[in-house]
Amino acid sequence: MGYAVLHMEKTSGTDTAMSAHIERTIKPKNADESRTHLNRELIRFPDGVESRTQAIQYRLDTAGLTRKIGNNQVRAIRVLLTGTHDDMERITNEGRLDEWCSDNLKYLADTFGRENIVSAVLHMDEQTPHIHATLVPIIRGERKRKKKEEQVKKRYRKKPTGTTRLCADEIMTRAKLKSYQDT
Template identity: 90%
Template sequence: MGYAVLHMEKTSGTDAAMSAHIERTIKPKNADESRTHLNRELITFPDGVENRTQAIQHRLDTAGLTRKIGNNQVRAIRVLLTGTHEDMERITSEGRLDEWCNDNLKYLTDTFGRENIVSAILHMDEQTPHIHATLVPIVKGERKRKKKEEQVKKRYRKKPTDIARLCADEIMTRAKLKSYQDTYAQAMSGYGLQRGIDGSEAKHITTRQYYRDLVQQTEQLRTDIGQLRDRKETVQEELRRAKKEVQT
Protein backbone atom coordinates (compact mmCIF):
# COMPACT_ATOMS: atom_id res chain seq x y z
CA MET A 1 0.00 0.00 0.00
CA GLY A 2 1.40 3.37 -1.06
CA TYR A 3 1.05 6.84 0.40
CA ALA A 4 -1.39 9.68 -0.21
CA VAL A 5 0.45 12.96 -0.78
CA LEU A 6 -0.99 16.37 0.15
CA HIS A 7 1.48 19.27 0.05
CA MET A 8 0.49 22.87 0.88
CA GLU A 9 2.54 26.00 0.27
CA LYS A 10 1.82 29.72 0.67
CA THR A 11 2.33 31.97 -2.34
CA SER A 12 3.10 35.64 -2.86
CA GLY A 13 0.90 37.96 -4.91
CA THR A 14 -1.41 36.25 -7.38
CA ASP A 15 1.29 33.64 -8.10
CA ALA A 16 1.50 34.47 -11.82
CA ALA A 17 4.91 32.81 -12.23
CA MET A 18 3.64 29.47 -10.94
CA SER A 19 0.50 29.84 -13.08
CA ALA A 20 2.74 29.84 -16.15
CA HIS A 21 4.20 26.50 -15.06
CA ILE A 22 0.87 24.95 -14.05
CA GLU A 23 -0.99 26.10 -17.16
CA ARG A 24 1.95 25.19 -19.42
CA THR A 25 2.37 28.62 -20.98
CA ILE A 26 6.03 27.73 -20.45
CA LYS A 27 7.53 24.30 -21.18
CA PRO A 28 8.99 22.56 -18.08
CA LYS A 29 12.02 20.34 -18.63
CA ASN A 30 10.42 17.42 -16.81
CA ALA A 31 7.18 17.46 -18.88
CA ASP A 32 6.51 15.23 -21.89
CA GLU A 33 5.09 17.56 -24.56
CA SER A 34 3.44 14.63 -26.39
CA ARG A 35 1.20 14.15 -23.33
CA THR A 36 0.52 17.78 -22.42
CA HIS A 37 -2.82 17.65 -24.25
CA LEU A 38 -4.00 15.19 -21.57
CA ASN A 39 -3.73 17.88 -18.85
CA ARG A 40 -7.04 19.48 -17.92
CA GLU A 41 -8.63 22.08 -15.67
CA LEU A 42 -11.08 20.38 -13.32
CA ILE A 43 -12.96 23.52 -12.22
CA THR A 44 -15.10 25.78 -14.41
CA PHE A 45 -14.08 29.42 -14.12
CA PRO A 46 -16.67 32.17 -13.54
CA ASP A 47 -17.78 34.27 -16.52
CA GLY A 48 -15.03 36.59 -17.67
CA VAL A 49 -12.27 34.62 -15.92
CA GLU A 50 -9.85 32.92 -18.28
CA ASN A 51 -7.02 31.54 -16.16
CA ARG A 52 -5.75 30.69 -12.68
CA THR A 53 -4.28 34.13 -11.94
CA GLN A 54 -7.55 35.85 -12.81
CA ALA A 55 -9.48 33.27 -10.76
CA ILE A 56 -7.45 34.17 -7.64
CA GLN A 57 -8.14 37.87 -8.11
CA HIS A 58 -11.83 37.26 -8.84
CA ARG A 59 -12.27 35.42 -5.54
CA LEU A 60 -10.56 38.24 -3.64
CA ASP A 61 -12.76 40.85 -5.37
CA THR A 62 -16.03 39.00 -4.67
CA ALA A 63 -15.37 37.63 -1.16
CA GLY A 64 -16.72 40.70 0.62
CA LEU A 65 -13.46 41.59 2.34
CA THR A 66 -13.68 44.74 4.45
CA ARG A 67 -9.98 45.20 5.21
CA LYS A 68 -7.42 46.27 2.65
CA ILE A 69 -5.11 43.46 1.52
CA GLY A 70 -1.50 44.10 2.57
CA ASN A 71 1.33 43.97 0.04
CA ASN A 72 2.99 41.08 1.88
CA GLN A 73 -0.25 39.22 2.63
CA VAL A 74 -0.70 35.68 1.27
CA ARG A 75 -3.40 35.69 -1.40
CA ALA A 76 -3.36 32.00 -2.33
CA ILE A 77 -2.14 28.59 -1.20
CA ARG A 78 -0.90 25.93 -3.60
CA VAL A 79 -2.08 22.40 -2.87
CA LEU A 80 -0.34 19.44 -4.54
CA LEU A 81 -2.38 16.21 -4.49
CA THR A 82 -1.02 12.87 -5.66
CA GLY A 83 0.14 9.47 -4.43
CA THR A 84 3.01 7.01 -4.69
CA HIS A 85 4.05 6.63 -8.36
CA GLU A 86 3.20 2.94 -8.63
CA ASP A 87 -0.23 3.47 -7.08
CA MET A 88 -1.08 6.41 -9.33
CA GLU A 89 -0.10 4.30 -12.34
CA ARG A 90 -2.36 1.51 -11.05
CA ILE A 91 -5.28 3.90 -10.50
CA THR A 92 -4.83 5.17 -14.07
CA SER A 93 -4.59 1.69 -15.61
CA GLU A 94 -7.73 0.59 -13.71
CA GLY A 95 -9.67 3.46 -15.30
CA ARG A 96 -10.29 5.16 -11.94
CA LEU A 97 -8.43 8.41 -12.55
CA ASP A 98 -11.61 10.46 -13.13
CA GLU A 99 -13.08 9.01 -9.94
CA TRP A 100 -9.88 9.89 -8.08
CA CYS A 101 -10.04 13.48 -9.40
CA ASN A 102 -13.68 13.84 -8.32
CA ASP A 103 -12.91 12.56 -4.82
CA ASN A 104 -10.01 15.01 -4.55
CA LEU A 105 -12.27 17.91 -5.52
CA LYS A 106 -14.86 16.76 -2.98
CA TYR A 107 -12.22 16.64 -0.27
CA LEU A 108 -10.99 20.14 -1.11
CA THR A 109 -14.45 21.71 -1.22
CA ASP A 110 -15.61 19.94 1.94
CA THR A 111 -12.46 21.02 3.80
CA PHE A 112 -11.91 24.57 2.55
CA GLY A 113 -15.18 25.65 0.93
CA ARG A 114 -16.22 25.48 -2.71
CA GLU A 115 -15.78 29.20 -3.36
CA ASN A 116 -12.21 29.15 -2.05
CA ILE A 117 -11.01 26.45 -4.47
CA VAL A 118 -10.53 28.56 -7.60
CA SER A 119 -8.49 26.17 -9.77
CA ALA A 120 -7.51 22.50 -9.92
CA ILE A 121 -5.41 21.28 -12.85
CA LEU A 122 -4.62 17.61 -13.51
CA HIS A 123 -1.12 17.04 -14.91
CA MET A 124 -0.63 13.92 -16.99
CA ASP A 125 2.55 14.96 -18.81
CA GLU A 126 4.90 14.35 -15.90
CA GLN A 127 6.16 11.12 -14.37
CA THR A 128 3.32 10.77 -11.83
CA PRO A 129 -0.28 11.99 -12.35
CA HIS A 130 -1.10 14.77 -9.87
CA ILE A 131 -3.38 17.75 -9.24
CA HIS A 132 -2.32 21.36 -8.67
CA ALA A 133 -5.17 22.99 -6.73
CA THR A 134 -5.33 26.66 -5.73
CA LEU A 135 -6.92 27.74 -2.46
CA VAL A 136 -7.72 31.38 -1.64
CA PRO A 137 -7.60 31.49 2.20
CA ILE A 138 -10.88 33.29 2.94
CA VAL A 139 -12.12 32.57 6.47
CA LYS A 140 -14.98 33.88 8.60
CA GLY A 141 -15.09 34.79 12.26
CA GLU A 142 -13.44 37.26 14.58
CA ARG A 143 -9.68 37.63 14.31
CA LYS A 144 -7.75 35.96 17.10
CA ARG A 145 -6.14 38.66 19.22
CA LYS A 146 -2.53 38.52 20.15
CA LYS A 147 -1.56 38.17 23.81
CA LYS A 148 -0.39 41.79 23.89
CA GLU A 149 -3.81 42.95 22.76
CA GLU A 150 -5.55 40.85 25.41
CA GLN A 151 -3.43 42.40 28.14
CA VAL A 152 -4.39 45.93 27.19
CA LYS A 153 -7.24 47.22 29.36
CA LYS A 154 -8.87 48.97 26.42
CA ARG A 155 -12.24 47.49 25.65
CA TYR A 156 -12.64 46.16 22.16
CA ARG A 157 -15.93 46.56 20.38
CA LYS A 158 -17.33 43.11 19.62
CA LYS A 159 -17.33 42.53 15.88
CA PRO A 160 -19.71 40.32 13.85
CA THR A 161 -18.50 36.72 13.58
CA ASP A 162 -19.49 36.27 9.92
CA ILE A 163 -17.09 38.83 8.43
CA ALA A 164 -14.93 37.44 5.62
CA ARG A 165 -11.19 37.73 6.20
CA LEU A 166 -8.09 36.80 4.21
CA CYS A 167 -5.94 34.74 6.60
CA ALA A 168 -3.60 31.97 5.41
CA ASP A 169 -2.12 31.53 8.89
CA GLU A 170 -5.47 30.44 10.27
CA ILE A 171 -5.77 27.73 7.63
CA MET A 172 -2.18 26.52 7.99
CA THR A 173 -1.74 26.13 11.73
CA ARG A 174 0.39 23.19 12.85
CA ALA A 175 -2.65 21.35 14.23
CA LYS A 176 -4.68 21.86 11.05
CA LEU A 177 -1.86 20.75 8.76
CA LYS A 178 -1.63 17.51 10.71
CA SER A 179 -5.40 17.13 10.54
CA TYR A 180 -5.38 17.56 6.75
CA GLN A 181 -2.91 14.68 6.42
CA ASP A 182 -5.22 12.46 8.49
CA THR A 183 -8.45 13.35 6.71
CA TYR A 184 -6.92 13.26 3.22
CA ALA A 185 -5.55 9.77 3.82
CA GLN A 186 -9.02 8.68 4.92
CA ALA A 187 -10.54 10.13 1.75
CA MET A 188 -7.96 8.28 -0.39
CA SER A 189 -8.10 4.94 1.46
CA GLY A 190 -10.43 3.50 -1.17
CA TYR A 191 -7.60 3.76 -3.69
CA GLY A 192 -5.14 1.80 -1.59
CA LEU A 193 -3.37 4.94 -0.32
CA GLN A 194 -2.48 5.51 3.32
CA ARG A 195 -1.16 8.33 5.47
CA GLY A 196 2.56 9.04 5.59
CA ILE A 197 4.42 8.28 8.80
CA ASP A 198 3.11 10.51 11.58
CA GLY A 199 5.96 12.39 13.24
CA SER A 200 8.39 11.60 10.44
CA GLU A 201 11.66 13.55 10.52
CA ALA A 202 11.47 14.12 6.76
CA LYS A 203 11.95 17.80 5.98
CA HIS A 204 9.28 19.87 4.25
CA ILE A 205 10.38 21.19 0.86
CA THR A 206 8.85 23.83 -1.39
CA THR A 207 7.07 22.94 -4.64
CA ARG A 208 9.88 24.66 -6.56
CA GLN A 209 12.50 22.50 -4.81
CA TYR A 210 10.37 19.40 -5.43
CA TYR A 211 10.43 20.04 -9.18
CA ARG A 212 14.12 20.93 -9.13
CA ASP A 213 14.91 17.59 -7.46
CA LEU A 214 12.60 15.78 -9.89
CA VAL A 215 14.43 17.23 -12.91
CA GLN A 216 17.79 16.17 -11.44
CA GLN A 217 16.48 12.65 -10.81
CA THR A 218 15.14 12.43 -14.36
CA GLU A 219 18.48 13.51 -15.85
CA GLN A 220 20.30 10.98 -13.66
CA LEU A 221 17.94 8.22 -14.79
CA ARG A 222 18.59 9.11 -18.43
CA THR A 223 22.34 8.91 -17.78
CA ASP A 224 21.93 5.54 -16.06
CA ILE A 225 19.82 4.22 -18.95
CA GLY A 226 22.47 5.32 -21.44
CA GLN A 227 25.19 3.57 -19.46
CA LEU A 228 23.11 0.39 -19.27
CA ARG A 229 22.59 0.44 -23.04
CA ASP A 230 26.33 0.77 -23.58
CA ARG A 231 26.97 -2.17 -21.23
CA LYS A 232 24.31 -4.20 -23.00
CA GLU A 233 25.96 -3.60 -26.39
CA THR A 234 29.35 -4.53 -24.92
CA VAL A 235 27.99 -7.78 -23.47
CA GLN A 236 26.25 -8.64 -26.73
CA GLU A 237 29.47 -8.09 -28.67
CA GLU A 238 31.40 -10.31 -26.23
CA LEU A 239 28.70 -12.98 -26.59
CA ARG A 240 28.99 -12.92 -30.39
CA ARG A 241 32.75 -13.32 -30.15
CA ALA A 242 32.38 -16.21 -27.73
CA LYS A 243 29.95 -17.96 -30.08
CA LYS A 244 32.38 -17.58 -32.98
CA GLU A 245 35.21 -19.05 -30.90
CA VAL A 246 33.03 -22.00 -29.89
CA GLN A 247 32.11 -22.63 -33.52
CA THR A 248 35.79 -22.46 -34.51
Protein backbone atom coordinates in the same frame (compact mmCIF):
# COMPACT_ATOMS: atom_id res chain seq x y z
CA MET B 1 -0.32 0.56 -0.77
CA GLY B 2 1.82 3.69 -0.66
CA TYR B 3 0.83 7.10 0.63
CA ALA B 4 -1.07 10.19 -0.42
CA VAL B 5 0.67 13.52 -0.85
CA LEU B 6 -0.86 16.87 0.10
CA HIS B 7 1.56 19.77 -0.22
CA MET B 8 0.44 23.30 0.61
CA GLU B 9 2.34 26.49 -0.10
CA LYS B 10 1.41 30.14 0.48
CA THR B 11 1.64 32.61 -2.40
CA SER B 12 1.07 36.31 -2.89
CA GLY B 13 -1.41 35.83 -5.73
CA THR B 14 0.64 37.14 -8.63
CA ASP B 15 1.77 33.62 -9.22
CA THR B 16 3.06 33.99 -12.77
CA ALA B 17 5.89 31.44 -12.68
CA MET B 18 3.77 28.67 -11.18
CA SER B 19 0.81 29.60 -13.38
CA ALA B 20 3.03 29.25 -16.43
CA HIS B 21 4.03 25.78 -15.23
CA ILE B 22 0.48 24.71 -14.44
CA GLU B 23 -1.07 26.14 -17.61
CA ARG B 24 1.88 24.88 -19.71
CA THR B 25 2.64 28.24 -21.29
CA ILE B 26 6.27 27.22 -20.70
CA LYS B 27 7.58 23.72 -21.39
CA PRO B 28 8.96 22.11 -18.21
CA LYS B 29 11.89 19.72 -18.66
CA ASN B 30 10.13 16.94 -16.75
CA ALA B 31 6.96 17.03 -18.90
CA ASP B 32 6.42 14.81 -21.93
CA GLU B 33 5.04 17.11 -24.66
CA SER B 34 3.39 14.18 -26.44
CA ARG B 35 1.18 13.65 -23.36
CA THR B 36 0.32 17.31 -22.61
CA HIS B 37 -3.03 16.92 -24.39
CA LEU B 38 -4.04 14.52 -21.57
CA ASN B 39 -3.89 17.32 -18.96
CA ARG B 40 -7.34 18.44 -17.79
CA GLU B 41 -8.77 21.56 -16.25
CA LEU B 42 -10.92 20.21 -13.38
CA ILE B 43 -12.26 23.59 -12.22
CA ARG B 44 -12.83 26.23 -14.84
CA PHE B 45 -12.39 29.96 -14.33
CA PRO B 46 -15.55 32.13 -14.12
CA ASP B 47 -16.74 33.88 -17.28
CA GLY B 48 -14.45 36.73 -18.30
CA VAL B 49 -11.54 35.40 -16.21
CA GLU B 50 -8.61 34.16 -18.26
CA SER B 51 -5.77 33.42 -15.82
CA ARG B 52 -5.12 32.04 -12.36
CA THR B 53 -4.09 35.48 -11.07
CA GLN B 54 -7.35 36.99 -12.35
CA ALA B 55 -9.32 34.10 -10.77
CA ILE B 56 -7.70 34.82 -7.40
CA GLN B 57 -8.54 38.52 -7.70
CA TYR B 58 -12.09 37.71 -8.82
CA ARG B 59 -12.63 35.58 -5.69
CA LEU B 60 -11.21 38.35 -3.47
CA ASP B 61 -13.50 40.91 -5.14
CA THR B 62 -16.64 38.76 -4.76
CA ALA B 63 -15.99 37.40 -1.24
CA GLY B 64 -17.48 40.33 0.64
CA LEU B 65 -14.28 41.31 2.43
CA THR B 66 -14.60 44.49 4.48
CA ARG B 67 -10.95 45.06 5.40
CA LYS B 68 -8.25 46.24 3.03
CA ILE B 69 -5.87 43.51 1.84
CA GLY B 70 -2.28 44.24 2.84
CA ASN B 71 0.57 44.17 0.32
CA ASN B 72 2.32 41.36 2.17
CA GLN B 73 -0.83 39.34 2.82
CA VAL B 74 -1.15 35.80 1.45
CA ARG B 75 -3.81 35.84 -1.24
CA ALA B 76 -3.72 32.20 -2.29
CA ILE B 77 -2.49 28.77 -1.28
CA ARG B 78 -1.17 26.33 -3.85
CA VAL B 79 -2.05 22.71 -3.18
CA LEU B 80 -0.43 19.67 -4.79
CA LEU B 81 -2.32 16.39 -4.54
CA THR B 82 -0.84 13.06 -5.63
CA GLY B 83 0.32 9.70 -4.33
CA THR B 84 3.19 7.30 -4.79
CA HIS B 85 4.12 6.61 -8.39
CA ASP B 86 3.01 2.95 -8.09
CA ASP B 87 -0.37 3.88 -6.59
CA MET B 88 -1.06 6.56 -9.18
CA GLU B 89 -0.07 4.18 -11.99
CA ARG B 90 -2.40 1.49 -10.57
CA ILE B 91 -5.29 3.99 -10.24
CA THR B 92 -4.74 5.12 -13.84
CA ASN B 93 -4.48 1.57 -15.22
CA GLU B 94 -7.65 0.49 -13.37
CA GLY B 95 -9.53 3.41 -14.96
CA ARG B 96 -10.23 5.04 -11.58
CA LEU B 97 -8.46 8.35 -12.24
CA ASP B 98 -11.73 10.27 -12.66
CA GLU B 99 -12.94 8.88 -9.33
CA TRP B 100 -9.63 9.87 -7.68
CA CYS B 101 -9.95 13.41 -9.09
CA SER B 102 -13.57 13.69 -7.89
CA ASP B 103 -12.63 12.48 -4.41
CA ASN B 104 -9.81 15.04 -4.19
CA LEU B 105 -12.03 17.90 -5.39
CA LYS B 106 -14.71 16.87 -2.87
CA TYR B 107 -12.09 16.83 -0.10
CA LEU B 108 -10.88 20.33 -1.05
CA ALA B 109 -14.44 21.67 -1.25
CA ASP B 110 -15.45 20.11 2.09
CA THR B 111 -12.29 21.29 3.84
CA PHE B 112 -11.79 24.79 2.40
CA GLY B 113 -15.13 25.68 0.79
CA ARG B 114 -16.05 25.09 -2.85
CA GLU B 115 -16.16 28.82 -3.60
CA ASN B 116 -12.55 29.22 -2.38
CA ILE B 117 -11.11 26.73 -4.88
CA VAL B 118 -10.40 28.91 -7.90
CA SER B 119 -8.46 26.41 -10.00
CA ALA B 120 -7.61 22.71 -10.23
CA VAL B 121 -5.63 21.11 -13.04
CA LEU B 122 -4.75 17.44 -13.53
CA HIS B 123 -1.29 16.90 -15.00
CA MET B 124 -0.85 13.65 -16.90
CA ASP B 125 2.26 14.66 -18.86
CA GLU B 126 4.71 14.18 -16.00
CA GLN B 127 5.93 10.88 -14.56
CA THR B 128 3.28 10.72 -11.81
CA PRO B 129 -0.26 12.09 -12.30
CA HIS B 130 -1.08 14.91 -9.89
CA ILE B 131 -3.47 17.80 -9.28
CA HIS B 132 -2.42 21.43 -8.88
CA ALA B 133 -5.17 23.32 -7.02
CA THR B 134 -5.28 26.97 -6.03
CA LEU B 135 -7.42 28.14 -3.14
CA VAL B 136 -8.08 31.58 -1.70
CA PRO B 137 -8.03 31.46 2.14
CA ILE B 138 -11.35 33.19 2.84
CA ILE B 139 -12.75 32.29 6.26
CA ARG B 140 -15.51 33.36 8.65
CA GLY B 141 -15.41 33.42 12.40
CA GLU B 142 -13.72 34.93 15.41
CA ARG B 143 -10.09 35.99 15.10
CA LYS B 144 -7.51 33.95 17.03
CA ARG B 145 -5.77 37.10 18.27
CA LYS B 146 -8.93 38.51 19.83
CA LYS B 147 -8.30 36.74 23.16
CA LYS B 148 -4.69 37.95 23.27
CA GLU B 149 -5.78 41.54 22.61
CA GLU B 150 -8.30 41.35 25.45
CA GLN B 151 -5.55 40.31 27.89
CA VAL B 152 -3.33 43.28 27.02
CA LYS B 153 -4.03 46.48 28.96
CA LYS B 154 -3.95 48.68 25.85
CA ARG B 155 -7.28 49.27 24.22
CA TYR B 156 -7.45 48.46 20.57
CA ARG B 157 -10.19 49.46 18.22
CA LYS B 158 -12.82 46.72 18.38
CA LYS B 159 -12.84 44.64 15.24
CA PRO B 160 -16.07 42.95 14.24
CA THR B 161 -16.32 39.21 14.90
CA GLY B 162 -17.81 36.74 12.47
CA THR B 163 -16.95 38.74 9.36
CA THR B 164 -15.56 37.32 6.16
CA ARG B 165 -11.79 37.77 6.04
CA LEU B 166 -8.67 36.68 4.22
CA CYS B 167 -6.46 34.64 6.55
CA ALA B 168 -4.02 31.94 5.46
CA ASP B 169 -2.66 31.58 8.99
CA GLU B 170 -5.99 30.17 10.21
CA ILE B 171 -5.96 27.53 7.46
CA MET B 172 -2.31 26.60 7.90
CA THR B 173 -1.96 26.25 11.68
CA ARG B 174 0.27 23.41 12.84
CA ALA B 175 -2.72 21.44 14.17
CA LYS B 176 -4.73 21.89 10.97
CA LEU B 177 -1.80 20.89 8.75
CA LYS B 178 -1.47 17.67 10.77
CA SER B 179 -5.20 16.99 10.48
CA TYR B 180 -5.08 17.52 6.69
CA GLN B 181 -2.39 14.85 6.45
CA ASP B 182 -4.49 12.44 8.50
CA THR B 183 -7.65 13.03 6.49
